[in-house]
Amino acid sequence: MSGAPERAPAPLEGGALALISLALALGTFMQVLDTTIANVSIPTIAGDLGVSANQGTWVITSFAVSNGIAVPLTGWLMRRYGAVRTFVASVLLFTLASFLCGMAWNLSSLIFFRILQGAASGPMIPGSQALLIAIFPPAKRGTALAIWSMTTLVAPICGPILGGYISDNFHWAWIFLINVPVGLLCAAVCWRGLKSRETQTQKIPIDSIGLALLVVWVGALQIMLDTGKDADWFASTEIVVLALVSAIGCIAWVIWEVTEKHPIVDLSLFTNRNFTIGVFASSLAYAIFFGNVVILPLWLQQHLGYTATWAGLVAAPSGVVAVVLSPLAARVMSRLDARWTASFSFLAFAVSYFMRAGLTADATFLDFVMPLLVQGVAMSFFFVALLTIALNGVDPQRIPLASGLNNFIRITAGSFSASLTTTLWDRREALHQSRLAEASSIYDPTMQNALASLHALGVPDAQALAMLARNMQGQAYLLASLDYFWLSGWLVLLLIGTVWFAHRSLSGGHVAGGGD
Known part of the structure; x- marks a missing residue:
């Protein structure tokens, strides 16, 4: 003191x-x-x-x-x-x-x-x-x-x-x-x-042990959350391992902290x-x-x-x-x-x-x-x-x-x-894009009208379809x-x-x- x-x-x-x-x-x-x-x-x-x-x-x-x-x-x-x-x-x-x-x-x-x-x-x-x-x-x-x-x-x-x-x-x-x-x-x-x-x-x-456990479980959890989307989440062995490390580390950390004299x-x-x-x-x-x-x-x-x-x-x-x-x-x-x-x-x-x-x-x-x-x-x-x-x-x-x-x-x-x-x-x-895709078709009158409008502007078929796909993606994100x-x-x-x-x-x- x-x-x-x-x-x-x-x-x-x-x-x-x-x-x-x-x-x-x-x-x-x-x-x-x-x-x-x-x-x-x-x-x-x-x-x-x-x-x-x-x-x-x-x-x-x-x-x-x-x-x-x-x-x-x-x-x-x-x-x-x-x-x-x-x-x-x-x-x-x-x-x-x-x-x-x-x-x-x-x-x-x-x-x-x-x-x-x-x-x-x-x-x-x-x-x-x-x-x-x-x-x-x-x-x-x-x-x-x-x-x-x-x-x-x-x-x-x-x-x-x-x-x-x-x-x-x-x-x-x-x-x-x-x-x-x-x-x-x-x-x-x-x-x-x-x-x-x-x-x-x-x-x-x-509390060096408590600090080490904190680093392990928080770090593992954050890495799992950041990389999970690209790794297809729990279909990835790496994500499963990170999740287990984080869960076990968190439990061990809590137990240690409640029993440590200077946590x-x-x-x-x-x-x-x-x-x-x-x-x-x-x-x-x-x-x-x-x-x-x-x-x-x-x-x-x-x-x-x-x-x-x-x-x-x-x-x-x-x-x-x-x-x-x-x-x-x-x-x-x-x-x-x-x-x-x-x-x-x-x-x-x-x-x-x-x-x-x-x-x-x-x-x-x-x-x-x-x-x-x-x-x-x-x-x-x-x-x-x-x-x-x-x-x-x-x-x-x-x-x-x-x-x-x-x-x-x-x-x-x-x-x-x-x-x-x-x-x-x-x-x-x-999810929304798949539903929008199911509800639309090349034979749908709305789709045909949109393609016709783009064709009238001189846009070729491939580019017109790509533009409509981007529009659909924008609607899905909306x-x-x-x-x-x-x-x-x-x-x-x-x-x-x-x-x-x-x-x-x-x-x-x-x-x-x-x-x-």
């Missing part, structure tokens, strides 16, 4: 509070931005490095897996080295890894540097969350969570916009290099403003009802949200003719709405039970998804934007409400552990969702997208019921009914 227990430093005020909050928010923004900024740039990166687009997706997966595995280390690192040192070191290492990603000379080097970038950024989200809560007065915890949630949910939307614009107008390396000046500024401001508020440290052993992940937090319900609801809702973040740009670019930049711009108004409404969410959360605001957020998400389920192939830019404006309303309340539910009743000393575990599950759920969503989307497209939007809406509506099993929660830190 670094010394006798001391009184916690007084909350910051005025300009110092605003400056440090902005710096911590920038740290969160950078990390979350890098989970999506490469999504729309994969074709460009793959083409420049001379690899296929499927190989290029490892640029996304390598970051997600290493980041998910590193997040649970946050609690141990903060107890061992202090919250401020851990966060600042994480930002600096992330900045260095970002620079190396921009300097990558082939796919292997880029993937290696992305693994380093993901691992280095593990403590950034839970660290910024814990430090924000520490520098705000307890009665204004809702404001702290609003700042944190605003950056966490806006960044995935800004990622495709920035990634698309950079890919269309500059070299793809700049999607990583833009982190360098921001990271240096964030680290400098946070160290200067928070080094005198360092938390106490404690020399505790690291890498403190699973005893799940004995708190609010924490369990908050983590479950936020992770599932985030998985649905992230799946939609992945699907919409793909649909727009691959089948509706949008450029990477315009596909990103579709989501821009949603981020603006979230930014504008987040301060209102903070004020509401200080007076209203978080279960009500969580329910409102889920309802708004559902309305957004159901609006998308009514889109057509000839939908305009505005038709795509309107549902995302409603999503922006949902985003402004989402994290504030669910984090308030999850963290209320958790001892202040355990908030970094709780934050790390919450973010580990949420990030992992989002990563898994990205893989599962694209698989589901392609499966539904294949129907597959609508299926996913409907499913998203109903799943989010079901989540409304789950939050009412939690105790009444207010942002000031009180949980009515206890913390069991």
